[in-house]
Amino acid sequence: MSQEFRPTRRRTPLVIVAVAVLALLGAGCAQDNTPQSYDTTTPGNPVPVDEYNFVEGCTGGSTGTTIAPRNLCQCMIDWIMVNVPASDSDKADRTNPDGTKTFADYTGPTFIAINKDLANHPENLPDFVKSGLAQACASQGFKASSGGSSGTAPLAPSTTQG
Numbered sequence: 249m250s251q252e253f254r255p256t257r258r259r260t261p262l263v264i265v266a267v268a269v270l271a272l273l274g275a276g277c278a279q280d281n282t283p284q285s286y287d288t289t290t291p292g293n294p295v296p297v298d299e300y301n302f303v304e305g306c307t308g309g310s311t312g313t314t315i316a317p318r319n320l321c322q323c324m325i326d327w328i329m330v331n332v333p334a335s336d337s338d339k340a341d342r343t344n345p346d347g348t349k350t351f352a353d354y355t356g357p358t359f360i361a362i363n364k365d366l367a368n369h370p371e372n373l374p375d376f377v378k379s380g381l382a383q384a385c386a387s388q389g390f391k392a393s394s395g396g397s398s399g400t401a402p403l404a405p406s407t408t409q410g
Contacts, residue, residue, distance in 0.1 A: 284335040285342070298334065298359075299325050323385040331380055334359045 288297045306321035308314050333339035333351045335358050342350040356376060357365070365372050381390055 285338045286329045286334050299329065302328075317389065320385060320388040320390055323388045323390070324381055327380055327384040328359065328377070332356065332359050332362070332377065336360075 286296055286298045289295070290297055293300065302325040303318065303321045304310075306316050306324065307318050308316075333342065333354060339351045339354060339358055340349075344350050356374060362374060362377070384390075
């Protein structure tokens with residue numbers, strides 16, 4: 249008996265970003281347990297909690313289900329950590345090596361605010377995040393997919409395998 253080989257083709261929608269963002273805050277059950285900056289670490293693990301949780305949630309971690317490739321997830325969190333302040337205190341306090349405030353002119357939402365909104369509305373990833381991730385992570389397979397009710401193209405990692 250012969251089995252026909254059919255290449256799998258998966259397209260993981262914007263939900264991947266929402267799941268990964270939600271995973272970032274998954275380590276704490278209450279808002280007061282939420283890391284206020286991206287550099288919070290745990291004893292024995294030099295990788296910041298937010299980065300670790302994001303990548304594990306984005307890739308599927310130890311669930312046995314691959315959601316997205318690790319290099320794509322790492323690219324996304326790298327972009328987010330540089331371009332979106334984690335919290336209001338991170339927004340106010342983070343400084344560049346030259347002493348200037350990193351987010352002095354930033355008017356967008358913090359990661360915590362984005363995460364809170366995505367918990368109830370996973371389609372509400374801000375456009376600047378969508379376009380930033382599309383530009384920064386295109387070489388890792390991230391691309392805009394067609395569709396979206398707001399006229400913007402939701403992003404989806406390209407995980408077509410053949």
